[in-house]
Amino acid sequence: MQPVVVREYARLTTAALAHNTLDAAHISPSAFSWLVKLGQQFKANGLQLLQLDDQKWLRLDNYVGVLESPCGQVIEILPKHRVEGECKQSARKLLRKLILNAMQLKQRETGHTDIERFDAPLPEWLMAQFLTELDSLVKRGMRFDYQRIEEPQRFLRGQLDVVKQLRQPAGREHIFHIRHDIFTADRPENRLLKAALLKVCKTTQDNDNWRLAHELQSLLHELPASTDVQSDFNAWRTDRLMAHYQGIKPWCEFVLSQHVPLAVQGQWQGISMLFPMxxxxxxxxxxxxxxxxxxxxxxxxxxxxxxxxxxxxxxxxxxxxxxxxxxxxxxxxxxxxxxxxxxxxxxxxxxxxxxxxxxxxxxxxxxxxxxxxxxxxxxxxxxxxxxxxxxxxxxxxxxxxxxxxxxxxxxxxxxxxxxxxxxxxxxxxxxxxxxxx
Missing domain, CATH: 3.40.1350 (Trna Endonuclease; Chain: A, domain 1)
Structure with missing residues (x-):
């Protein structure tokens, strides 16, 4: 499905249009319905995302960013800082600069052809920044930690769990209940990075992003992905030993849609973020x-x-x-x-x-x-x-x-x-x- 690029206060419709502009664009009926429901959630919390004109037209408010509907419709909303002409490139450049400032982020400089690809859609830029940070983190070395394992085995390792061993039924005397520690990368921060990486692999349409994402996936193939994103973000450590992880955390939050003012109901969450301009x-x-x-x-x-x-x-x-x-x-x-x-x-x-x-x-x-x-x-x-x-x-x-x-x-x-x-x-x-x- 073709991404839709509009700007603040643009009108979206399910009716047929000769061509899309920054101020009026056609979207799928399912995406239209999803936006209406999302707007109702915002309104219930005192926020104004959009205004419904009729059954076929709605008008966006002053939020900027990107939304991805369950049907795969990507809507990129840019700042309205000019009136004359098509100004996607300058609007994208401005929005990225404002986001970097608001989140107190620094864009990592890279040596290849990405000399600030301002013409790339906002989701691809977000994914590129995440991948660049992850690539640097992997090269520097991911943080491992000790994890306690309790399991039955045919050999002794670590400590024997005497209580469980004594309660073992007859015929299983050859099985030992043991406790031991393993040095593993399976920790909340790394699980979140793996979940974000898998999402990028499935979502990106950019050749450079796709290539780098799959290279990183092959390096992290043994690492499990997060199954509870919110809990793992709450457990993200910020001590001195994890200082080199702080640069990638905001980009991971962007990819996992942690910067939407309201959580989108349901199991689907595309790469979405919204900011009041x-x-x-x-x-x-x-x-x-x-x-x-x-x-x-x-x-x-x-x-x-x-x-x-x-x-x-x-x-x-x-x-x-x-x-x-x-x-x-x-x-x-x-x-x-x-x-x-x-x-x-x-x-x-x-x-x-x-x-x-x-x-x-x-x-x-x-x-x-x-x-x-x-x-x-x-x-x-x-x-x-x-x-x-x-x-x-x-x-x-x-x-x-x-x-x-x-x-x-x-x-x-x-x-x-x-x-x-x-x-x-x-x-x-x-x-x-x-x-x-």
Whole structure:
């Protein structure tokens, strides 16, 4: 079955289409029904995966990643960071960068032709990363451990289980009940790796992935696969002796579908993972700002995430409605409260307020009053794109003479986007000081 590639807020249908696009695609009726049931599970837990338009059409929400239905339909959902043209390659590149940042992973560099195969589908990229890590782990040496074995044998080995031996019926005096230890690779971490490897062998359609997967399978053919994935993940050790296993664990979780917000009911689990795009964007901006602050010389600064120390009001002596801005940036004696929004603005559409939300302004005003004491600068950060390019300035939005809001674009494809944002904030402070002077 041909994989379907769409992006956020795309529409999926069982009706016939002339051709699939990133915003509308045809899927099988069984995959459609499965998605509807999955959406109901999400909704029951307060999450919005999709909206059902009618019996033939549904609209996805802002989750990105990949889903594989029981019928084998693979749906790859990419970020919507551009509007014009087909942009699979850049969207895949962006999504991979955001996932690596959010999971605090490093992509292992390899010497063959995979010079970042950004055009490969997301599932194949995930499997390639897992296989590369597993290949490195096998070459370095897998962790073995002692395992206690209790069994009847015709010879003595280890310790004799005297109690069982005395209870043995007549005619079996030649059988010994023994206990002994064996040095084996049969441990939770290795069983999970074998289960993930078998899944890759069955799933991959990429020649390089298929070849490497079967080479590794021949090396690990004696190792049993995990029969209880969740229990084995809970037993995964993180001590010093297992430090070289930590790099492969997230990739193993991806392959075994441990990064879906809700478990898919039933026995089938394809290679699936979903991330809310809002959280990926927030995490990336925070990481880039923190790295930029650390590189700045001569100024002591820090970036704080997910503040939760203030409340909107007090009722009968108790705090009500916790306020949680995304970021707080400190540079010397200056402080800013920042909030990220994954939404595409139009810098020329002033009539419709550029696409800004009044609710977001209410939210930032509350942050300013409670975290900045009604005096300072708030920042709303949106992704940069064609209609809102990096460097665009919409001007200040003034709540009062002392409290202002800046709306700023963040270029996800630029290396110095965070540094540029910090420099503009510093320039704004210098400009205000000159006006006061």
């Amino acid at each position: 809002e959280r990926l964007f927030e995490s990336y901006v925070a990481a880039e700002l923190e790295a930029a602050v650390q590189r700045m010389a001569g100024i002591k600064g820090e970036v704080n995430t997910q503040l939760a120390s203030k409340y909107l009001c007090i009722h009968r002596g108790k705090d009500f409605f916790q306020l949680k801005p995304d970021l707080q940036l400190k540079l010397g004696s200056e402080r800013w409260i920042l909030d990220t929004k994954w939404k595409l603005l139009d810098a020329k559409d002033r009539e419709n307020k550029y696409g800004l939300s009044q609710q977001d302004f209410y939210q930032l005003f509350a942050y300013g009053q409670n975290y900045l004491g009604g005096e300072g600068t708030l920042v709303l950060i949106y992704p940069a794109w064609q209609k809102y390019p990096a460097g665009t300035e919409l001007g200040e939005f003034r709540f009062s003479d002392k409290l202002t809001l800046l709306v700023m674009p963040f270029d996800l494809e630029a290396q110095d986007a965070a540094k540029d944002l910090i420099l503009k904030l510093q320039q704004g402070i210098k400009h205000k000081l000159q006006q006061v002077g």
